Amino acid sequence: MSTTLISIRDLKVHFDLGGGGPLDKLIGNKLVRQVVKAVDGVSLDIIKGETLGLVGESGCGKSTLGRAILRLTEPTDGQVFYRDRDLAHLSSKQLREHRRHLQIIFQDPYASLNPRMTVGQIVREPLETFRLARGRAAEERVQELLETVGLSKRFIKRYPHEFSGGQRQRIGIARALAVDPDFIVADEPISALDVSIQAQIMNLLDKLRREKNLTYLFISHDLRAIRHVSDRVAVMYLGKLVEIADAKTIYNEPLMPYTKALISAVPVPDPQVEATRQRIMLEGDVPSPINPPSGCRFHTRCPYAIDKCKEVVPQLVEIKPAHFAACIRISPAQPHIEDVPPGAAPGL
Amino acid sequence: MAITNGNLLEVKDLRTHFETEDGIVKAVDGISFRLKRGETLGIVGESGSGKSVTNLSIIRLIPDPPGKIVSGEVIFNGADLLLLPNEAIRKIRGRRIAMIFQDPMTSLNPFIKISRQLMEMTRLHLGHSKAQAYEHAIKMLETVGIPDARARADNYPHEFSGGMRQRVMIAMALSCEPELLIADEPTTALDVTIQAQILELIKKLKHETGTSVMLITHDLGVVAGMTDHVIVMYAGKIFEQARTSELFSLPGNPYTKGLLRSVPDPTAEQGKLYQIPGLPPDVAHLKPGCPFAPRCDRVEQICHKEFPPFVQLNAEHYSLCHFARDVYADSGGTPL
Numbered sequence: 001m002s003t004t005l006i007s008i009r010d011l012k013v014h015f016d017l018g019g020g021g022p023l024d025k026l027i028g029n030k031l032v033r034q035v036v037k038a039v040d041g042v043s044l045d046i047i048k049g050e051t052l053g054l055v056g057e058s059g060c061g062k063s064t065l066g067r068a069i070l071r072l073t074e075p076t077d078g079q080v081f082y083r084d085r086d087l088a089h090l091s092s093k094q095l096r097e098h099r100r101h102l103q104i105i106f107q108d109p110y111a112s113l114n115p116r117m118t119v120g121q122i123v124r125e126p127l128e129t130f131r132l133a134r135g136r137a138a139e140e141r142v143q144e145l146l147e148t149v150g151l152s153k154r155f156i157k158r159y160p161h162e163f164s165g166g167q168r169q170r171i172g173i174a175r176a177l178a179v180d181p182d183f184i185v186a187d188e189p190i191s192a193l194d195v196s197i198q199a200q201i202m203n204l205l206d207k208l209r210r211e212k213n214l215t216y217l218f219i220s221h222d223l224r225a226i227r228h229v230s231d232r233v234a235v236m237y238l239g240k241l242v243e244i245a246d247a248k249t250i251y252n253e254p255l256m257p258y259t260k261a262l263i264s265a266v267p268v269p270d271p272q273v274e275a276t277r278q279r280i281m282l283e284g285d286v287p288s289p290i291n292p293p294s295g296c297r298f299h300t301r302c303p304y305a306i307d308k309c310k311e312v313v314p315q316l317v318e319i320k321p322a323h324f325a326a327c328i329r330i331s332p333a334q335p336h337i338e339d340v341p342p343g344a345a346p347g348l
Numbered sequence: 349m350a351i352t353n354g355n356l357l358e359v360k361d362l363r364t365h366f367e368t369e370d371g372i373v374k375a376v377d378g379i380s381f382r383l384k385r386g387e388t389l390g391i392v393g394e395s396g397s398g399k400s401v402t403n404l405s406i407i408r409l410i411p412d413p414p415g416k417i418v419s420g421e422v423i424f425n426g427a428d429l430l431l432l433p434n435e436a437i438r439k440i441r442g443r444r445i446a447m448i449f450q451d452p453m454t455s456l457n458p459f460i461k462i463s464r465q466l467m468e469m470t471r472l473h474l475g476h477s478k479a480q481a482y483e484h485a486i487k488m489l490e491t492v493g494i495p496d497a498r499a500r501a502d503n504y505p506h507e508f509s510g511g512m513r514q515r516v517m518i519a520m521a522l523s524c525e526p527e528l529l530i531a532d533e534p535t536t537a538l539d540v541t542i543q544a545q546i547l548e549l550i551k552k553l554k555h556e557t558g559t560s561v562m563l564i565t566h567d568l569g570v571v572a573g574m575t576d577h578v579i580v581m582y583a584g585k586i587f588e589q590a591r592t593s594e595l596f597s598l599p600g601n602p603y604t605k606g607l608l609r610s611v612p613d614p615t616a617e618q619g620k621l622y623q624i625p626g627l628p629p630d631v632a633h634l635k636p637g638c639p640f641a642p643r644c645d646r647v648e649q650i651c652h653k654e655f656p657p658f659v660q661l662n663a664e665h666y667s668l669c670h671f672a673r674d675v676y677a678d679s680g681g682t683p684l
Contacts, residue, residue, distance in 0.1 A: 057539035164627050194394035195566060196624040196643075199610035203623050223540065224569070228612030228621060251614050265544035267569025269611050271593045274573030281548060282541045284495075285509045 005048040005183060005215050006069065011078035011088070013039040013061070013068045017290070036289050038064040040239035041078070043316075046183070051209060051216040053230030053247065055223060055262075057286050061239040062219050066185040069217070070102050071095060082183075100130050103176035107188035109168035113160040119146070119171055120156035126178040145174040150204060166197035173204065183215045190225060202229055223266045227251050235259045238289055238297040241316060245323040255325040255335055258298045296328070304329055304337050308345050317347060355423075356527060356560050357383040357406070362420035364398075364405045367413060371632045375401040375415075377584040383528070383577075388554065388561040390575035390592065392568060392607075394628050398584040399564045403530050406562075407445055408437050425527070443473040446521035450533035452513035456505040462489075463501035466520050473524045488519040492549060511542035515549065522553060529554070532564045547574060568611050572596060577664070580604050583629050583639035586658075590665035600659075600667035600676035600683075602646045638670070646671060660684060 017034040038061040046052050056062045067073040069080050071087055080087040085098060106112040113122055123142045127133045133141050143153040149170040160168055169189060176184055186205065190198040206229060209216060220226050226233055226247070233250045235243040235258065243256040254260045261280040268274060282301045287293055293300045299309040306329065314326040319335045330337050331346035340346060364376040376398040383389045393399040404410050406422050408429060422429040424445065429437060441447075449455050457465060466485035470476040476484060482501075489497035492515040505513060514534060521529055531550065535543035547570065554561055563574055571578055571592065578595045580588040580603065588601040599605045609622035626643040638644070641651040650670050659672035661683045669675060673683040 057541065166627065194628065195568070195607060196394060196610055197627070199621045199623040200625075202612075203621055206620070221539065224612045224614055227614045228618055247618070261541060263614075265540045266614065267543075267547075267567065267573050268614065269568040269572050269596065269608060270613075271572045271596050274569075277573075279544055279548070281545060285511055285542065286539065 002047045002049075004045045005082070006046040007079075007081040008042060008044045008046075008069065009079040009081070011039055011042045011065070011068060011080065012037070012076045013064050013073055014076040034290050037239045037292060038289060039068060039075075040292075042236075042239075042241050044234060044241065044244070046215060046217060047232075048182075048215055049209075049213060050231040051206075051218050051229050053226035053233040054217055054219045054236060055221065055226045055233060056236035057221060057262075059238075059286055059289055060236045061289070062221075062236050063187050065236070066104070066187050066217055066219050070099060070104055070185060072104065100179050101182045102185070103179065103181040103183070104185040104187060105169070105172050105176050105189045107191050109165060109172045109192070110160060112172055113168060113175075115160055118157050118159055119151075119163075122160075122171060123174045123178055126175060130179055132179065141178070145177055148177065148208070149174045150200075164197075165193050166200060169193065169201055170204070173201075173208070177208065177212070180212075181214070183217070185217045185219065187219045188221070189218075191220065191222065198225065205229065223263060235262065238287065238292045240297060240326065241324075242298065242327075243323075243325045244316065245320075245325075249320075249323055253323075255319055255323065255330055255337070256298075256327045257302050257304050257329075257337060259325075261301075261303075296326070306343055306345065308348065312345075312348065314347065354384050355382045356385045356425065357562075358421070358423040359402075359406065360421040360423070362402070362405055362422065363418040364401050364410055364415060365418050366415045368632060373632045374584050374634070375631060376405060378420075379579075379581075379584075379586045381579055381586065381589060383560055383562060385527075385560055386558050387577065388563060388575045390571040390578040391562065391564045391581060392566065392571055392578060393581035394566060396583075396628055396631060397581040398631075399581050400532055401584075402581070403447075403532050403562065403564055407441055407447065407530065409441075439473070442469060442526075443524045444526050445528045445530065446524070446526040447530045447532065448514070448517045448521050448534050450536050452510065452517045452537075453505060455517055456513060458505050461502050461504060462508070462516055466501075466516075466523060469520055469523045484523060485519075488523045489516070491522070491553070492516070492519040493545075494519070510538055511545060514538060514542075514546050518546070518549060518553070522557065522559070525557060526559060528560050528562065530562045530564070533566070534563070535570065536565070536567075543570075550574070568596075568607065580607070583631055583634065585639065585668060586666075587640070587669075588665075588667045590662070594662065594665055594681075598665075598676060598679040598681035600661045600665060600672050600679065600681065601669050602644045602671075602675055603640050604667075605675065605679070606643075606645070638668075646675065 015036040019034045054062045068075045075088045120142050123145050124138055127138050146153050151170050190201050218229050230247040233247050234241050237258050243259045254263050261282045264280045284301055295310040295312050296314050299305040312328050314328045316324040316326045319325050319332050328345045328347040329340055334340050334346045360380050362379050366373040391399045405417055463485050467481035470481045470484050486497050535546050575592045578592050579586050582603050588604045606624040624643050629639050637652040638656045641647050656668050656670045658666055658668050660666050661676045676683050
């Protein structure tokens with residue numbers, strides 16, 4: 001039976017941009033307080049041993065969600081349960097102890113490595129911080145970690161700038177693994193890399209997951225990569241989850257109109273397929289998360305939107321077994337929006 | 349005007365080298381290709397393969413020093429661009445060959461209104477009056493799908509989103525009805541739904557105006573949907589060139605094959621992804637033999653010693669490999 005490793009409940013991360021103060025009135029600035037609702041009420045269970053793909057366009061809040069789980073960004077509201085503790089409400093001392101088991105890998109492996117530390121020092125630092133190993137034992141552990149991620153131990157005394165992007169990403173992975181974590185947030189780990197190197201890193205992450213029994217939250221805007229690495233996929237749009245299902249289902253039978261458009265927009269490396277494909281073209285841009293649209297946040301771009309969509313905030317509903325979507329125009333009885341009569345909203 | 353057998357552009361043995369502290373980097377080293385009128389040519393490659401330097405060499409925007417076009421010809425409409433005086437090439441750039449780049453924010457002047465930046469093009473190249481140029485700018489913004497174009501024309505670049513800025517760049521590039529549009533990673537910085545919009549727009553405008561397009565990208569998916577011919581570059585060389593449909597179905601080079609297999613296919617089952625081992629080579633220190641040999645899964649003795657031949661596999665299909673015919677046959681092709 002699958003067990004839940006991390007349970008996120010109604011998590012919110014709001015960034016206050018200020019505005020609306022007495023001075024703003026005086027100098028003629030905006031009179032309303034501006035708040036970016038980067039993550040706005042996300043509930044999600046991450047199952048032990050899975051790779052959960054989190055996909056969405058820039059500004060949808062996917063990275064903020066990943067960071068908020070680890071409290072690298074303070075959540076505004078909500079809970080994150082890990083081993084029966086609510087990480088969102090732990091004291092900083094307690095958090096430190098628990099967060100050891102939760103690690104993160106960043107997109108830009110250069111910006112996330114200290115340029116003045118050698119590879120050996122970088123990978124060794126967490127061992128010392130958490131008093132996991134010292135002296136000779138630590139040295140051996142560092143060598144072992146480098147080998148695990150496919151780097152030669154000859155590199156121990158080198159500095160990050162001497163490495164290529166893919167190798168730097170491997171260093172970042174070695175550092176994350178140093179503390180034997182349960183869970184890793186991989187935040188766009190392959191976006192900055194070349195195609196041939198992306199495949200190497202995806203394969204490495206997958207191998208490590210199986211060998212070390214890890215659980216991943218794999219954040220990416222690259223739908224092809226997400227489809228490949230994930231067991232389940234969650235789709236985010238302007239701070240909210242709009243669809244969750246297993247990776248195959250979400251690609252073959254997306255239900256929520258945004259997911260449909262997103263998947264149809266992915267170019268497929270096959271000229272025959274591309275020549276005959278019918279794309280769902282979305283009009284316009286992603287709206288600003290500062291004043292997101294009312295009701296369903298996708299209604300401004302949705303080809304199926306009706307008036308009700310402007311008013312009602314759709315909830316994630318289990319439309320098919322283990323397949324959740326947030327759209328009032330579909331329901332378990334009428335899962336396919338194409339078959340729903342015009343104007344009808346069976347999900348209401 | 350001399351029209352040479354339907355070719356708008358013909359690049360012959362182009363070599364662009366950079367002098368660095370580390371030695372001479374042969375960023376582009378002896379490449380040749382043709383682009384027919386009205387066609388779209390894709391150039392694919394990983395970073396450092398020389399695809400952008402190829403594009404910059406064609407329009408002579410290589411910073412010199414450290415870069416230098418060492419040899420070659422770039423025949424555009426019968427004239428060699430590399431021999432033209434600076435004055436003449438400036439009249440071609442923007443007027444007959446237009447470019448769009450990856451990052452539209454850095455290509456637009458942040459201090460100048462969108463309308464004025466567009467007007468500059470037609471005033472300079474087509475001799476438009478202010479009023480004419482303004483109307484033309486509005487018309488172009490409408491063509492590329494800027495909603496409420498007249499009102500937005502007087503905005504500054506930062507007031508536009510990334511996708512909208514790329515539309516402005518396209519409007520600017522197409523405002524003098526160029527014969528060739530060079531698009532260097534035009535959608536790499538954009539979200540996937542916006543990418544789809546921009547690619548569709550380029551396709552539509554190409555269809556309407558008959559402009560030829562050179563599309564430089566690292567994304568094989570984009571190439572598959574947009575181009576007639578493809579060139580695959582690696583370490584400054586053309587490794588393979590073919591009609592797009594042929595390249596994807598019957599690749600004749602181990603590098604192309606590896607690239608195609610390492611892109612996750614959303615319709616396929618999961619499993620271990622094929623990976624090309626190792627790293628792209630350091631072009632400043634290439635060893636003799638085939639530059640791909642250290643990463644190739646089909647490598648043999650000869651690959652480490654001798655530079656591979658450029659083998660013709662079919663009417664329009666070439667591959668740089670000692671074993672090109674075998675690789676092509678393995679894919680299911682019948683070599684010439």
